[in-house]
Amino acid sequence: AKRSSVTLQHGAHRLGRRTDPAMARWRAYGLGQFLHWGVYAIPGGHWKGKYYAGAAEWIRSWPEMPKEEYDNLYKQFNPTGFDARAWARQAKEMGARYVIITTKHHDGFCLWPSKYTSYTVAHSPYQKDVIGALTDAYKAEGIDVYLYFSIIDWNHPGYRASLNTPADRQAYEGFKTFTRNQLLELLERYPACKGLWFDGTWDKAWVEQAAFADSLETELRSKIPGLVIGSRFRADENGKRHFDSNGDLIGDYEQGWERKIPDNIQQLNGNDWDCVMTIPENQWGYHSDWKGHVKTSTELLEMMVKCNAMEGNFVLNFGPDGNGKIREEETRLAREIGDWMKTNSEAVYNCGYAGLEKQDWGYFTRNRQTGKIYLTIFNRPVNGKVRVRLPAGRQLRTVRELKGATLKTEEIRKQEYFIELKIPAGNIPQVLEMELSEGS
Numbered sequence: 001a002k003r004s005s006v007t008l009q010h011g012a013h014r015l016g017r018r019t020d021p022a023m024a025r026w027r028a029y030g031l032g033q034f035l036h037w038g039v040y041a042i043p044g045g046h047w048k049g050k051y052y053a054g055a056a057e058w059i060r061s062w063p064e065m066p067k068e069e070y071d072n073l074y075k076q077f078n079p080t081g082f083d084a085r086a087w088a089r090q091a092k093e094m095g096a097r098y099v100i101i102t103t104k105h106h107d108g109f110c111l112w113p114s115k116y117t118s119y120t121v122a123h124s125p126y127q128k129d130v131i132g133a134l135t136d137a138y139k140a141e142g143i144d145v146y147l148y149f150s151i152i153d154w155n156h157p158g159y160r161a162s163l164n165t166p167a168d169r170q171a172y173e174g175f176k177t178f179t180r181n182q183l184l185e186l187l188e189r190y191p192a193c194k195g196l197w198f199d200g201t202w203d204k205a206w207v208e209q210a211a212f213a214d215s216l217e218t219e220l221r222s223k224i225p226g227l228v229i230g231s232r233f234r235a236d237e238n239g240k241r242h243f244d245s246n247g248d249l250i251g252d253y254e255q256g257w258e259r260k261i262p263d264n265i266q267q268l269n270g271n272d273w274d275c276v277m278t279i280p281e282n283q284w285g286y287h288s289d290w291k292g293h294v295k296t297s298t299e300l301l302e303m304m305v306k307c308n309a310m311e312g313n314f315v316l317n318f319g320p321d322g323n324g325k326i327r328e329e330e331t332r333l334a335r336e337i338g339d340w341m342k343t344n345s346e347a348v349y350n351c352g353y354a355g356l357e358k359q360d361w362g363y364f365t366r367n368r369q370t371g372k373i374y375l376t377i378f379n380r381p382v383n384g385k386v387r388v389r390l391p392a393g394r395q396l397r398t399v400r401e402l403k404g405a406t407l408k409t410e411e412i413r414k415q416e417y418f419i420e421l422k423i424p425a426g427n428i429p430q431v432l433e434m435e436l437s438e439g440s
């Protein structure tokens with residue numbers, strides 16, 4: 001049944017996925033790194049001996065935090081331990097193919113020397129352009145750079161969450177001009193940037209700017225061919241976010257999977273998507289004292305492959321400290337993930353949905369170019385035999401370890417097989433490659 005559709009001025013610009021090479025490149029990343037860094041890394045989730053239980057990058061909004069004191073923290077921003085190349089090397093070692101960097105979070109502090117505000121790194125004791133250093137360093141490692149930008153800006157005098165009076169509206173016009181200037185400035189300064197990751201777009205004031213945001217998005221896209229922008233930038237004229245009033249995705253990929261992963265591929269309606277994930281439960285910026293569960297590398301690897309198996313990119317967040325260092329826990333996880341990626345990344349890069357039903361032992365992924373099908377085993381059966389079911393018309397031809405032996409298989413019933421694993425049970429997810437043939 002055809003759904004009813006309304007005519008929109010500012011809805012989706014396109015139905016279905018982008019098919020151009022820049023988007024194919026985005027789709028092939030598999031694994032990305034998110035970086036949340038700003039002046040919130042200085043208090044690191046504490047103020048005057050008190051513990052802030054919220055996300056560290058939100059500490060300014062805490063009643064215990066005097067706003068004038070927070071807004072002067074930049075005078076202490078002097079991360080002498082910051083080495084952009086060390087971060088980039090670590091990301092490369094982990095296997096990240098792209099990075100998303102906070103140029104400006106909700107607090108408004110700019111990690112680049114913006115000429116439209118004095119609340120930037122240029123006016124801190126550090127002075128140097130952090131975004132420039134990171135862009136160069138990641139590029140040198142072959143990692144594509146995406147810029148995170150918060151529309152919410154607690155520092156700008158014209159920023160409003162809602163527009164209730166003519167004076168608000170007037171102030172907000174100044175804020176819109178400022179926002180446009182900053183975005184154009186970023187693309188001009190960092191032309192290697194492959195895309196923008198927008199945030200802080202849920203306020204009523206911004207949601208009402210459908211026409212402005214739509215024309216700004218078009219303008220930004222005209223500056224860098226192939227620029228990738230997700231669904232979290234603009235709303236349609238009815239205030240619908242991510243999906244317009246017809247249910248069609250706004251932007252290039254669904255950007256709503258924040259610390260959560262869809263259960264099945266049907267939920268995604270064929271759209272591209274990313275999942276951004278924290279290592280502790282909900283901390284993006286540096287919090288010196290993580291409470292609660294901290295994810296392990298095998299948990300994170302499972303999340304990544306699960307995303308890949310449903311055509312998504314997995315983006316793991318890092319929150320460097322106020323001195324510019326990446327904490328020990330994050331460094332260890334990056335190394336563990338990288339160790340696994342060194343042997344197994346062919347099941348990740350440019351791999352997506354294999355067209356086979358999800359099974360108990362783990363995830364199928366399929367390389368979009370070669371068509372090779374991989375099995376990543378997270379739940380190893382106690383008998384050491386992986387039970388694989390295939391759809392009618394397809395038969396199992398061979399299964400092998402990556403760069404290893406062919407494994408013994410047994411047809412246990414029609415279109416259902418045991419694969420006998422060779423390596424002993426352990427805590428490292430194993431990847432197998434499988435060849436199928438047509439036939440019943």
Ligand code: JFZ
Nearest residue numbers: 036055057058199200256258276284
């Ligand atoms: C936002 C920020 O507020 C947060 O500090 C962090 O930068 C994160 C990546 O993005 O937080 C969100 C945004 C969207 C959702 C949840 C938290 N969401 O869509 O569920």
